[in-house]
Amino acid sequence: MPKIRKNIAISESGFVFDPLSGESYSLNPLGLEIIHLIKNGQSYEDLSEVLLAKYEVDQETFDRYFYDFVATLKQFNLLEVETDA
Amino acid sequence: MEKLPFERPTIQKISAGIPSKHGISRKLEPLSHIDGLSIKSLINDYGSPLFILSESSIRKTYKEAYRAFSSRYPNVQFAWSYKTNYLNAVCNVFHQEGAWAEVVSGFEYDKAAANGVPGESIIFNGPDKSKENLRKAIQNSSLIHIDHFDELYEIIHLSREMDERPKVAIRINMDVGIYPKWDRFGFNFENGEAWDALNRIKASKNLDLIGLHTHIGTYMMTTQAYKIAASKLAQLAVSLEKKHGHVIQYIDIGGGFASKNTLRGAYYPGTDTTPSFDDFAEAITSALMSSEIKPDHLPMLILETGRALIDDAGYLAGTVLANKRLSDGRRATIIDTGVNLLFTAFWYEHDIRPIEPISDQMEDTTIYGPLCMNIDVIRGNVMFPLLKKGDHYVVRRVGAYNTTQWMQFINLRPQIVMLDMKGKAHLVRKGETLDTINSQEITPEHLQNFNL
Numbered sequence A: 001m002p003k004i005r006k007n008i009a010i011s012e013s014g015f016v017f018d019p020l021s022g023e024s025y026s027l028n029p030l031g032l033e034i035i036h037l038i039k040n041g042q043s044y045e046d047l048s049e050v051l052l053a054k055y056e057v058d059q060e061t062f063d064r065y066f067y068d069f070v071a072t073l074k075q076f077n078l079l080e081v082e083t084d085a
Numbered sequence B: 001m002e003k004l005p006f007e008r009p010t011i012q013k014i015s016a017g018i019p020s021k022h023g024i025s026r027k028l029e030p031l032s033h034i035d036g037l038s039i040k041s042l043i044n045d046y047g048s049p050l051f052i053l054s055e056s057s058i059r060k061t062y063k064e065a066y067r068a069f070s071s072r073y074p075n076v077q078f079a080w081s082y083k084t085n086y087l088n089a090v091c092n093v094f095h096q097e098g099a100w101a102e103v104v105s106g107f108e109y110d111k112a113a114a115n116g117v118p119g120e121s122i123i124f125n126g127p128d129k130s131k132e133n134l135r136k137a138i139q140n141s142s143l144i145h146i147d148h149f150d151e152l153y154e155i156i157h158l159s160r161e162m163d164e165r166p167k168v169a170i171r172i173n174m175d176v177g178i179y180p181k182w183d184r185f186g187f188n189f190e191n192g193e194a195w196d197a198l199n200r201i202k203a204s205k206n207l208d209l210i211g212l213h214t215h216i217g218t219y220m221m222t223t224q225a226y227k228i229a230a231s232k233l234a235q236l237a238v239s240l241e242k243k244h245g246h247v248i249q250y251i252d253i254g255g256g257f258a259s260k261n262t263l264r265g266a267y268y269p270g271t272d273t274t275p276s277f278d279d280f281a282e283a284i285t286s287a288l289m290s291s292e293i294k295p296d297h298l299p300m301l302i303l304e305t306g307r308a309l310i311d312d313a314g315y316l317a318g319t320v321l322a323n324k325r326l327s328d329g330r331r332a333t334i335i336d337t338g339v340n341l342l343f344t345a346f347w348y349e350h351d352i353r354p355i356e357p358i359s360d361q362m363e364d365t366t367i368y369g370p371l372c373m374n375i376d377v378i379r380g381n382v383m384f385p386l387l388k389k390g391d392h393y394v395v396r397r398v399g400a401y402n403t404t405q406w407m408q409f410i411n412l413r414p415q416i417v418m419l420d421m422k423g424k425a426h427l428v429r430k431g432e433t434l435d436t437i438n439s440q441e442i443t444p445e446h447l448q449n450f451n452l
């Protein structure tokens, strides 16, 4: 699972601030929920199980949008740079 | 427990203050129907991609343009510019509305004639008229707009050989204050070449000089240029009457009115910046009415309006093939229409939208065609909702120049339907098949077989 960079500030309303770049972002409710689950260290299996139970969506669609979302986080440099550990 | 509706997770950058160049990004409303017919059902019935033309939109636009001119000027005639869209169904809608034909090649001439346009209602423009073409045009009393001196001499020669009086006008280029100047076509006004050509026609005695023609450019966003053009042509008409006692029958101001499409790189959308037909009509007719032309000698005003009459009536609907991310993370959506079919993507920031409500969430997206080429971009950097593979899109205002300039490249050209006044669809051009292409080819005997 990806990790959110430590110094990123995330508010309850989905407002995100990156002190390093000075950029701010806004998350929609599911975006915020996923970020929280990631921060809590959930595995992908657990995370998708929780959300599939809660929302009207199939696994395939969810996978697609989840990975797309993570790609966007990466594009905005909000993720820890992965090391080959 | 009832499940909650799913909306895909998103994160969007908040850019402080500066709105995007088209203002705060608006919601992209889907377009699901054209003239009451569902685009989805049209795609199901006729395939994807699919060009869709609206007959009612053509007629409505034509009537609006005609009214703008005829309410200001006593004698107005439109001539449908074939090159803009020469599907027979389209041409015939214009001919039914009363438009003549304006053609620029032997092929277009024959197409107009085959549609049943009488010879004397065909205007023959352009630098490319073969001797055979000219012979035919003279025989049929068509209106020949002379482009250069070589053509003038050829027509004089033919008039003697055929013992006919060809009906001619000259094409005139001029400075109307726009850049770039279109001085490739016709005779120049400012350096006296046009006046010289007119005098030679009068001196030849064999030709009927009936008109003066100009076409100052295409996608013109200023009405002032037309005012200047109309005044200059009026000056020539006055000089002809003064010197030769010759009254010309028409002034043909050409085409060139901008459509409501947005030019690439334009700051404001075309829907906000394009002058109306009334604006163009006011500039042109006021210049003619206030010229020195005697009121009872006011010539017929001919218009060869192309794109502004047909752009709005054309739609291109199709299907999303895939989504990708570019190496810098930006979104790319690949659709089944490339620049080979949508030639005008090189000029316009086309209005492309989904046909069904998808989501309010939009993302900076580049929309690519399916061709294996880098230039195959339908829209760069557009705020667009994420369409899935198999979802449908529609591009608006594609009626002009696409189904004449399209290329058969890699794939076959698709079907074209026209929706009639009652909203019923008619197939007006069949999609190409392998046979269409192969039937043009001849493989030499020794190349017909191989062993692999």
Ligand SMILES: Cc1ncc(COP(=O)(O)O)c(C=O)c1O
Residues within 6 Å of the ligand: B081, B084, B102, B125, B126, B215, B217, B218, B219, B254, B255, B256, B257, B304, B305, B306, B307, B308, B400
């Ligand atoms: C001689 C002539 N008339 C009319 C037109 C139609 O122009 P538009 O589509 O810009 O109105 C053209 C287009 O190039 C043209 O060359």
